[in-house]
Amino acid sequence: MTLTSPYHSVSHSMIRVPDIALKGIMESRSDIVEEIEVREEEMVYVSVSENVKDSELTLKWAVRNFQGKKLCILHVHQTSKKMLTMGTEYSISRVEDHQVGAYHNSERQCMDDVLKTYGLICERAGMWAETLHIEMESIEKGIVELIAMHNIKKLVMGAAADKLYSKKMMELKSKKAIHVCQKAPIYCHIWFVCNGNLIYTRRGDLDETCGEALFPPPPLPSSILVHSSSLRQNSGQEWGYNELASSSPYFRKVRSAISSQDANGGTTRSSSLSSGRNSYACDNISRSDSADSISSPRSSSEVVENSTLRSISRPKRSINETELRAIPHSNEGLYNASSVSAQEEIASDKLYDELEKTMAEADNSRQKAIEESIKCRKAEKQAIEAIRRTKASESSCAEELKRKKGIEEALASGKEEIEKLKPKLDDIMKDLQLALEQKSSLEFQIRNSDEMVQELEQKIFSAVHLLQRYKKERDELLVELDNAVSLAEELRKKPVEDTSMARMTQFYTEFSLSEIKEATHNFDPSLKIGEGGYGIIYRGVLRYTQVAVKVLHSNSSQGHLEFEQEVNVLSTLRHPNLITLIGACPEAWILIYEYLPNGSLEDRLSCKENTPPLSWQTRVRIAAELCSVLVFLHSCKPQSIIHGDLKPSNVLLDANHVSKLSDFGICCLISQDELSSNNTTICCRPDYAKGTFPYIDPEYLSTGELTRKSDVYSFGIILLRLLTGRPALGIAKDVQTALDKGNLKDLLDCTAGDWPFVRAKQLAQLALSCCEMSRNKRPELISEVWRMLEPMKFSCGASSFRRGSEDHFQIPQFYMCPIFQEVMQEPVVASDGYTYETEAIKGWLESGNDTSPMTDQKLANDILIPNHALRSAIQEWLQQH
Structure with missing residues (x-):
């Protein structure tokens, strides 16, 4: 019969012992069972990895084989040595500390999610599990550390990867499992599992040796049967207590405990037991019980139910010959009735009394031994807890020492940096001292400059006051001179001409021919700056102002008409991109304009006199300015103005390359009520067409009708010239071909810089739409052309900053x-x-x-x-x- 406790498995033979022995055994067993029940059941730990698939079968095996026990999920977390950023791995030593901390925190969050997943697996199986984890660089060392820190007695972990499992697998394949098996404390019992199958078991030493010492095995049951094969037939000896003790391992341990107790107390119990070896006769065993036990084997429960213990105080009787005959033949060797005598019965009674005392003393010794074992167990737990706390303290102390060492190293490094920076600091202090001295010197100079400025301001105020007085006197003299000249001219002119000229003099300043000759050094050829169909242009200084003097040809048949036309237009209009008329000399048909140093747009496009080419930003701005002034002229009230002779030579540039439109000799003026129904026909000139051929509207050539769209056509040709820098003749056809073939870039003027292709393409398409043969297909300036050029002009405003500053910074x-x-x-x-x-x-x-x-x-x-x-x-x- 085998009895199993939560701690040991002990096999015993089925024998019947005297009643007093059974009574003592039962009492001791109840004490031990009671003590075992008090003990708390140990927890089973299951080691898992970061990948749920790798450890799921191991956890399920533990849940399946340890139903009703407490589980704890054990995990060792390894922090990454590298960080994955933008698809690239970086070593954490090359990354800032706060980024490493954030990355490790995200890893810990993932670890918590994995542990929660393992917890859900246990919950589905109807078990509740705790979690225990630690961070270490080595997983196997972390598992061993946790076993030692938490006094783990039972552990389940993987033997190898699931893919390496085979039915013939009988040993550990994983380096981690081998390390844990070799290095784990001896008291830890470890089950190694692979693919949901138990591969290897490492039994803890405390389970086999220390466990028996601390917790004795449970005693025999209350009723023990006598097995026929375990009894001996001895004519000279009867079955006594020593035979029982020698045949049962548990009784041997009890006798050993009693002997040790007697050795401490000064009394030897073994001698008393051995002296009664043959003194006990088993006359108190009934024939019926012997027959039942021999005839059929029974289960332990049946034996407990059917067997009864006899008290020592019950009267003992001898076995007579009749009863001996009734015993089956198989038991004849056990008892020999003829050998029992009265003296032996008396000796047996004495031995019973002595045995009862011995058993009582053994019970006391056993109870004390159990109490001592409980105390030892508690002391062991306290020692393990103290060891765990000591290790934790050592670990924290090591961390503090490591941190202290790091701080000391950082402090030393900081001191070295300070030592290195001291020379630089000295240099900086010297520079600062020098700067302070320079500041003092500059402040002194500033004070002197302020005083000089104040003195100069006073002188300037005096000079300005004097200049204003001289200017006033000069103006008065000029007015008197003009009046005198006007009066003289009125006497010479016809009445009609007198009326026209009087009207014109109201809007411009009239200069005498002598003043103009003096300003141009009598029309010195070296001062000639241009020549056209209208006349020759000279540079001069008139009344302390640099001017451009335009002298009409004396043989021109339309000279006086063009003179009056231009004076009437320019003397009454003002626009930033319209040339300013300063005055005129009617007696010689001479016009005086503001002087523009950069000449005409034609000169700049052809890089006359090796002048630098215009940038593409300046060209776009000039196109927008021309569009602006044309919109202004076409929108004038009460009369709209059609230029009629729009070309690059009539577009002048000032010092900042701001364009100014000039030459209004052949322009047309028409009131708003003369506009036709289609709002295009403005002026009819069937007799002749004036202007430069490549820029003249084809419909104007064929019909003689000068319209607003005629200026749009000329503007389109100028825009194409700004883009390509090519001559005007045939330029529209060349650009259209380049657009169709997709090689517009080859046609752009490379001297203007790197044209933005998108903008250049937009300007080319806009220019070609302006150059349509049919005026009805040409765009409106105000609604279509200006709408595109205005934002371009605004954006090109920053280009001057860029080009002017690129020499200073990138x-x-x-x-x-x-x-x-x-x-x-x-x-x-x-x-x-x-x-x-x-x-x-x-x-x-x-x-x-x-x-x-x-x-x-x-x-x-x-x-x-x-x-x-x-x-x-x-x-x-x-x-x-």
């Missing part, structure tokens, strides 16, 4: 618009991921394009997102520079 490339090639003012992000100037990308999209200007791929959408961060950066950069 503009960041990402501040430049890919289309306009200039610093962006309002950057936006398109669906292709590139950033553009708002006006540039809008112009691109409004031109009918649905592809990216950079990649030529189709745009996903036309949504534009303002790039506020880049805009702020550009503005800050512009302020700094």
